[in-house]
Amino acid sequence: MIKKIYLIGNPNVGKSVVFSRLTGVHVISSNYPGTTVEILKGYVYVGDEKIEIVDLPGTYSLEPTSHAEEVAVSLLKEYSKDEIVVINILDATNLERNLLLTLQLIEKGFRIVACLNMCDEAGHKGVHIDTEKLEKLLNVQVVPTCAVTGLGIKSLIEKIKDASPALRNQLTQEERWSEIGRIVEQVQRLEHRHHTLKELLEDASVRPLSGFMIASGIIYASFKTVRFIGEFIINKITDPVFINLYQPILEKLTLHWQEKGFWFHLLIGDLINSKIDFKQSLGVLTTAPYIEFGMVLPYVISFYLILSLLEDIGYLPRLAILLDNVLHRLGLHGFAVIPVLLGFGCNVPGILATRSLESKRERFIASTLISIGVPCIPLQAMIFGLLGQFGGLYVVGVYLVLFCLVLILGLIMNRFLTGYSPEFLLEIPPYRFPPLSTLLKKLYFRVKGFLIEAVPVVMIGVLVINILIYFKLFNLVTSISAPVIHGLFGLPKEAVVALIIGFIRKDVAVGMLMPLGLSAKQLFIGATLLAISFPCVATFVVLLKELGWKGLVKSTFIMVAISVIVGATLNFIILR
Amino acid sequence: MRRITLVQIKPNRKAKVAEISGGANLQNKLMHMGIFKGKEMTKLSHIGLRGPVVIKTGRSMLAIGHGIATKIILEVE
Numbered sequence: 175m176i177k178k179i180y181l182i183g184n185p186n187v188g189k190s191v192v193f194s195r196l197t198g199v200h201v202i203s204s205n206y207p208g209t210t211v212e213i214l215k216g217y218v219y220v221g222d223e224k225i226e227i228v229d230l231p232g233t234y235s236l237e238p239t240s241h242a243e244e245v246a247v248s249l250l251k252e253y254s255k256d257e258i259v260v261i262n263i264l265d266a267t268n269l270e271r272n273l274l275l276t277l278q279l280i281e282k283g284f285r286i287v288a289c290l291n292m293c294d295e296a297g298h299k300g301v302h303i304d305t306e307k308l309e310k311l312l313n314v315q316v317v318p319t320c321a322v323t324g325l326g327i328k329s330l331i332e333k334i335k336d337a338s339p340a341l342r343n344q345l346t347q348e349e350r351w352s353e354i355g356r357i358v359e360q361v362q363r364l365e366h367r368h369h370t371l372k373e374l375l376e377d378a379s380v381r382p383l384s385g386f387m388i389a390s391g392i393i394y395a396s397f398k399t400v401r402f403i404g405e406f407i408i409n410k411i412t413d414p415v416f417i418n419l420y421q422p423i424l425e426k427l428t429l430h431w432q433e434k435g436f437w438f439h440l441l442i443g444d445l446i447n448s449k450i451d452f453k454q455s456l457g458v459l460t461t462a463p464y465i466e467f468g469m470v471l472p473y474v475i476s477f478y479l480i481l482s483l484l485e486d487i488g489y490l491p492r493l494a495i496l497l498d499n500v501l502h503r504l505g506l507h508g509f510a511v512i513p514v515l516l517g518f519g520c521n522v523p524g525i526l527a528t529r530s531l532e533s534k535r536e537r538f539i540a541s542t543l544i545s546i547g548v549p550c551i552p553l554q555a556m557i558f559g560l561l562g563q564f565g566g567l568y569v570v571g572v573y574l575v576l577f578c579l580v581l582i583l584g585l586i587m588n589r590f591l592t593g594y595s596p597e598f599l600l601e602i603p604p605y606r607f608p609p610l611s612t613l614l615k616k617l618y619f620r621v622k623g624f625l626i627e628a629v630p631v632v633m634i635g636v637l638v639i640n641i642l643i644y645f646k647l648f649n650l651v652t653s654i655s656a657p658v659i660h661g662l663f664g665l666p667k668e669a670v671v672a673l674i675i676g677f678i679r680k681d682v683a684v685g686m687l688m689p690l691g692l693s694a695k696q697l698f699i700g701a702t703l704l705a706i707s708f709p710c711v712a713t714f715v716v717l718l719k720e721l722g723w724k725g726l727v728k729s730t731f732i733m734v735a736i737s738v739i740v741g742a743t744l745n746f747i748i749l750r
Numbered sequence: 751m752r753r754i755t756l757v758q759i760k761p762n763r764k765a766k767v768a769e770i771s772g773g774a775n776l777q778n779k780l781m782h783m784g785i786f787k788g789k790e791m792t793k794l795s796h797i798g799l800r801g802p803v804v805i806k807t808g809r810s811m812l813a814i815g816h817g818i819a820t821k822i823i824l825e826v827e
Contacts, residue, residue, distance in 0.1 A: 234782035239775060268809045271784045301809075347781050376811070380804045381761075381795040495813045499801035507815060508802065597815030598802050599779065604811075 176259050178226050183263035184272050185232030186603050188291045191321040192263055193229040200619050205488035205603050207232055208530035220334050236278040240532055259337045260284045266296035266303055269362055273354045281344050285337040286314050289330055293318040300365030308361045313340035372605050379492045389496050396480045403476035412468045421450055440640050454689040462636040465685045466629055473555035477519055478620045486608035491600055498598050504584025505539045507598040513540055517548040521713040525720055535593030542729045545709040547580035556684035557701045564694035572702050635678045664745040665696050676704045677711055695749045707737040756803050756822040764792045765824035772821040784808055
């Protein structure tokens, strides 16, 4: 009787891909260690039995040295050893390092099946492993697989029920490594290969001079491509659909409506020059869908396409190496680059990814910096769309302000926060070129996730806002906050509504600024404030979950203080 | 035989680990990643301004923070 199956293995051996293959549940996988920050559960059919299967965070050993490893090891102790089967996933291209965990699992008496993953890649690299001999030496079943294509998964499932414990003496670490050396010598045959272009690139991207050149090239090209694809979708697809197709339909429908009526105000909003204006009307059927589908969605698609590509190729850990020394001075280390980049898509997964940072202090600094200085892609899309009209320099300006803020704030936090930030120690994966289908699938799931989360909130949000505006319920707030909003930040006092809406969704908040007829300077200040002030409610919830009440209050205090300082500084000094 | 740290050795040179002069936790951590006394490694590069050292050992490429790299002592001819 098997109660549970666990997937365990070193970081970045493809556990999540195997998990997806076994369960049919799609989970995000990337080519860097530590993608899985939540414990994933699913079901697999072994014969007729439906058994729960758990994907554990990557671990090098059963003697944990980091938080993620502790979690993995403690979960293994939930059931007694004869009630569970452990699938130990190994990277065939790097057998030696992977076997430490395998030996430990066998010594501890777990029933294991060894899954020798990435067999195709090993073949390409001239690494040949004699699986039968390995089976004999370890005395456990070994199944070669290639999870990306699904090869071998079926026989992996078949072997689960036959898994039985093997007998092995307890060894010390040193003894284990020499035992591993003996095993590898017998089962692994290396073909001599000349350095490939890929390997040359792998090395060049971590050397100082060539590394920084490659990094600036990649960052520049990524930014340009995101904008190009985003604008392309807007100009060639979404705008024509909205203006040539959707607008005439709406206009026909509303031809006989009385303009000032309640429902008209709610659904269509205000007419600009007696026409529907998707950017300014502010109706549930006009501006709301236009913001999400016509302004934000195109950039969500282009951003996640490029991010997924960089993730799957395995470039991000190399960027982490190059930026480690800078990030060190902000109290972080190189790996923090990954949560930050994810935060540029949406702050929520960004902050969740800080779990792969080790100390509480690091997680606090990273989460605070992300929620202040990293605008999510919906907000960025709106900034491109709106501020871009006044010239690219303004857009660059917003990023520059945010970048300076992150630097200054990081330096200050690193100086004054107690606690420690551990050192960088990261395995750098080889470059891999994911099949296009894998990439598109990942993009599809990310875009779908965005739509499910964003669209209802935006529709309901705009509806509620319109009701509040219709009954003039914002007037009190507007006049109370006028001294700060108008006096300090130089914005029209109605802009406070946008800042409040920013708590619900940032893209809608910028949308609320659109009908106010702001000058370039006002828009600049408004957009910057939206980026640094309160994060949206979804981010707030994860911040609470990750930092606890005390951390959240501390972080919020920093945000409010910074917003006031930056808003006033921009208004009175920099953009005078 | 001379002993120098991983920070001091020149890029593209190969050497054996003589000692890891850190606490048990660091020793364990490195041990799990396959770095221990007697292990051979090649330094690939070193990012300036106290940036990390990148090494190759076995079939892995590892990035090691500057602080840890000063604690890895190598034996060179």
